[in-house]
Amino acid sequence: MNRSGIFLLLAALSATGLARDLASSDAVVLEKRFFAAQQKTRTLEAAFTQTISAHGLASPTISRGQLIYRAPDDLRISYQVPPGELMQLDAGTFTTIRTGRAPLARPAGHPSARALGALRDILRGNRPPGDMQVSVTRQASNYLVVLVPSTPGNFQPERIENTIDADTMQLRSMSLTLPRGTVMRFDFSAVRRNHVLPATTFRLP
Amino acid sequence: MALFRSLPGTLFLVAVAGAGLWAALTIRFETELLPALPAELPSVRGLAAFTRLAAGENEVFAVADPRLPLEERTRLLAATRAALTALPSVASITTPAEQFETQSGTLAAWLLLQADSSVLDGVNASLAPAAVAQSLQSLPAQLAGAIDPFAIVSLQLDPLGLLPATIDPPDQPAPGFLVITPSSPLPDSAADDAFITALRGAIPADSSGKVLLTGRPVFNADISRQMRGDIILMVVAAVFLLAVAFWIFYRTLRPLGWIMFLQLFALLAGLVAARVFFGSLNVISIGFASILLGVGMDYSILVYHHFGSPHRDDQSVWRTLRRAIWFSALITAAAFYFLALTSFPALQQLGVLVGTGLLASALLATWQLQIILSARPPHAPPILFRASRGAAGLVERHRGLLAGGAVFLALTIFWLQPWSSSSGFYQPGLDRLRPVGSDAYTAQEWLQELDPAANDAVYVLRGKNHDVIRGAATSTAARFPDADPAALLARIPSESQRAANLQAWNPDTTTRLAEAFQLAGLGPEWSGPTLQFTAALDAAARRDDRAFAALDPLLRTTAGKDADGAYAVIRIPAAATTPVPEDGWNIADAEILPVSWISLTQEITALAQHDFYRLSIAMLAAIVLLCALAQRSLRMVALNLLAIVLSATLFLWLLRLTGTSLSPLSLISLPLLVGLVVDYSLHVLMALKNQRGDLVKTYDHLAAPILLTGISACIGFGAPALTGQPALQNFGLVMDFGIMAAVVACLVLLPAFFPRSTNHDYRDHGFYRFFYRKRGFEWILLGWRFLGRRGAWLISRTLGLFYGLTHPATVRAVRDNLAMLNPAQAGFASACRLFMNQSENFSTYGRLSTRPTSEVVDMLGFREGFEHLQRARDGGQGCLLVTGHLGFFELGGLVMAQLGFPMTALTLPEPSTALTEWRADFRARWGVETIVVGNHSFSVLDIVRSLQNGAFVASLADRPYDGNSVPVTLPHGRIRFSTGPVLLALLAGCPIVPVGITRQPDGLYHIEARAYIEPHWQPEGRTATLELYTREVAAALVPLFAAYPEQWYHFTSLRCE
Secondary structure (H helix, E strand, C coil): CCCCCCCCCHHHHHHCCCCCCCHHHHHHHHHHHHHHHHHHCCCCEEEEEHHHHHHHHCCCEEEEEEEEECCCCEEEEEEEEEECEEECCCCCCCECCCCCCCCCCEECCCCHHHHHHHHHHHHCCCCCCCCCEEEEEECCCCEEEEECCCCCCCCCEEEEEEEEECCCCCCCEEEECECCCCCEEEEEEEEECCCCCCCCCCCCC | EEEHHHHHHHHHHHHHHHHHHHHHHHHHEEEHHHHHHCCHHHHHHHHHHHHHHCCCCCCCCEEECCCHHHHHHHHHHHHHHHHHHHCEEEEEEECHHHHHCCHHHHHHHHHHCCCHHHHHHHHHHCCHHHHHHHHHCCCHHHHCCEEEEEEHHHHHHCCCCCCCCCHCCCCCCCCEEEEEECCCCCCHHHHHHHHHHHHHCCCCHECCCCCCCCHHHHHHHHHHHHHHHHHHHHHHHHCCCCCCCCCHHCCCCCCCCHHHHHHHHHHHHHHHHHHHHCCEECHHHHHHHHHHHHHHHHHHHHHHHHHHHCCCHHHHHHHHHHHHHHHHHHHHHHHHHHHHCCCHHHHHHHHHHHHHHHHHHHHHHHHHHHHHHHHHCCCCCHHHHHHHHHHHHHHHHHHHHHHHHHHHHHHHHHHCCCCCCCCCCECCCCHCCCCCCCCHHHHHHHHHHHCCCCCEEEEEECCCCHHHHHCCCCCCHHHCCCCCCCHHHHCCHHHHHHHHHHHHHCCEEEEEHHHHHHHCCHHHHHHHHHHHHHHHHHHCCCCCCCCCCCHHHHHCCCCECCCCEEEEEECEEEECCCCCCCCCCCCCEEEEECCHHHHHHHHHHHHHHHHHHHHHHHHHHHHHHHHHHHHHHHHHHHHHHHHHHHHHHHHHHHHHHHHCCHHHHHHHHHHHHHHHHHHHHHHHHHHHHHCCHHHHEEEEHHHHHHHHHHHHHHHHHHHHHCCCCCCCCCHHHHHHHHHHHHHHHHHHHHHHCCCCCCCCHHHHCCHHHHCCCHHHHHHHHHHHHHHHHHHHHHHHHHHHHHHHHHCCHHHHHHHHHHHCCCHHCCCHHHHHHHHHHHHHHHHHHHHHHCCCCCHHHEEEEECCCCCHHHHHHHHHCCCCEEEECCCCCCHHHHHHHHHCCCCCCCCCCCCCCHHHHHHEEEEEHCCEEEEEEEHHHHHHHHHHHHHHHHCEEECCCCCCCCEEEEEEEEHHHHHEEHHHHHHHHHCCCCEEEEEEEECCCCCCCCECCCCCEEECCCCCCCCHHHHHHHHHHHHHHHHHHHHHHHCCCCCCCCCCC
């Protein structure tokens, strides 16, 4: 079970269950449909807005950036706001570059990499490890998938909410509720699939 | 009732009953395995200390099966936790992760206090007002950009970056066990039992079997309950099986009731000894009851069999039996008491228990039981005696085969090589001693699987304070290349460092920080752990003794203080398989106690081997002494030792064939078997001696009882196999094999080595009967053909010496004969040389067979007195050549024939017709005829006719066979000479020439014709005539005997009065 919470697209996985209180059998069908679509993804690029809200903070902290994926192993999240920061995960290494700090490379299995790892699993079309209680509801043109980990812990999200476009199966947003009331939300836009990526896309600065 | 008519007996029984009842009610059960092991071993102390200090004496662990998926484990533990929390006897239930998470700040503070001052300097710098303000102001910026959820949560826990890296929180949820603390202490096994029963009753049904309890209270409750049950089970099973065995043999149960009644008092006597000397029974000594029943019944069975046999009124038999029972009880009890010399408390207890019980058994059997059976003698079934006689006959008929087989068996010990560490007889692993099927042990194994540091070597370090221990920890880590001293020291307190760091800490830090967080608008979600951290340090700086009290459950597992001083638990990664360096620790001021079953196994093995050798030597010495006292004969002591060797070899073969190996406990118990073997051998040998070697009578007395006592002992030792204690099971199986080996060795093999009867006739001995056959002579010829002269010489003299060493009765007879010639030449060495000379004589047959017949003359050296022979031949008469069993008289006839004398040899029938014919044919090659002298008159006519035809007839005179003899005088005694030769000479009218042929030092033979005697009938009559000339012949031959005593071959005593 990932300590940072099963993340993102564990959600996306269940992002298939549409309809209010979608019956579990229908949810399974949708899940298969979703994963089938993901497995056809060789590349993916999307813009995102990252919003972190915590008790005691006067206002949420907002960041913006770009998500790039190349099957099967490469995943990069690079930030324009703040500029120059990125997180990149490949087959063996998780690299973080933050402003004013030396680049930090850790093994791909490090706890800090679990979130990105789970995201990558979903993009590959695989269900990430972990046991979740899943509920799916249909909201207008979207599915809202809510995941609650069966195994709570101090370093895992307590709740994950994902909004999936009912037609395109694309992830619109994801919200992680962390311990002590902190919420981390991602909103995605300008999604492109299976386009050609430059060879230097995943080269680290 | 006859038993209670004896006042002393009644008083004795009442006293034992009273004391036994007191002991049974007040004795404790020592349920843990470690107290059964030597307390001075470092690993025993380490394991005990770890269990007591680090694991918690009253804590119970609920462990989920690690083979289940993590989610399933978590669900089951959550349900179990909810159920158990509701119990009033449960104070709290936590998990290690929760313990850590709720006290992370306090733990960080504690770690900081023990760290180097430079670490605190860095923290103080971070807590400067300006630094605090800046950190809090920068929080939003830190949350922007490339931050993952793990980093966000970490930031909330420690926004100021104060916590040391060594307390990284666990990255997994609860690993799969709960820590359950009782509401009140658990002072004894009854409290343990009540608490554990309540817990087990509350565990949800679907968690049953998947969530198990472990910890000291669980072991205590389970094992003490099991011990009580095991004792009852063993005793009931043993009693039942003993009753069945007794009934099979004796077809009655009423006397068994009396026997069991008296055995109960023996059990109580053993229990009293345990209560007085030890105060408790441990997991090993609970087996004493069934063992004592099985072994102690031996004496009662022997007594019963005596009174049930036709010999019950024979007082000499009863006295012999009683004496044998007492000596064997003393020896067996001594064997058990010797266990008190071991280093193992478990065996010390067992030894005293059983030894005392055995003595009581022997006393009750020969005293009380004798009274009962005398009053109403039983009748053993006749079939027992018929079967015994049949068995005796079978053993007698195959005595030689059994003796040879026993020798071969004994020699196989050099092939088995039990002394070699690679033989596989001994397996030192202590895992075999741990109970199987115990939920508590299963849960403990699950706990170890869940422990991420299962491959670590764990140690308990002890010293006068923690600064000393920290030094020892550093030295310890230096012995392992992969160990990180800093990581080891992080969790060991340092009194000196704490004092120095507290000096540098501002006790008002928490107040200031709380204001800073409030000013920054950050609530407890951000400030909680940091303020907990500083509050603990503030309290410690203000000398608050309870500053870190919340960490007690967590810290106790790593370091602390108790009545024995300071301690710390350290772990060396990946060192579990080699926890102790080969050359030791070499650390002076601290003690390093391994918490390791691996090092314990090594220590126990070394100790067990040391104890084994020590006990074996002491046991053998005691047995030799007791046997010597009992039997007063070196030969009998040697036979007892032979029984031990044969039993040991059989025992080893049983182990090898069944794939059984010895554990450390059963290895140390082997000296016990020595006592049990001698128990049987003593009975058998004393009975054989009393019956003058008559095996039929001996078996009448002993075969059935020994067989039954062997079975009862096997039942007694085997009953512990029903318990859940592998240590007892292995011990019992090993002892059973030993007893089986002892019974076979003492009852079947040993009698083959006891002289058949007391008349000591060498012709009844197996050696003579086996070798003095046609095949023996043919082997001689074959040996010469393939081995040549030197090989034949070596073998013949070796066999001769072997005969001398193994036939003491014959040696005595030979020495008596030699003493009649010259007492100064009648020693053991002379007798052995005589045997070797005779053996070489037989070997000469082979020499003769390899040479042309004419060359036999070349074997002659000096010839003397041939004029007497020439005179007889020139006279045209025959001649009677009379000699004794001197030198190689056979050669004389062959030589004489080659020299042209017409020779005929007179011989008695050999033991077999084939041999008679073979020797006659052999002589015939050299032209010597043979006449076999029998009890019919025709042989006499044949001899007289031969003489009258001019034959030279050779005859022996010094071993009369038909009673026609006269006594003749030797230098120091009298023997009888046959009058036969004189009578033949008178009838044939021929002379007598006494001759002798002896081997000289140069290897040639000296032939000497001593006189020319012409017998004539004397007027005094036939008797006087025969006496006169027989003594004249003897007078000529005796000097030859005296000159070559070691070539005068007689193997029974010839002395006559």
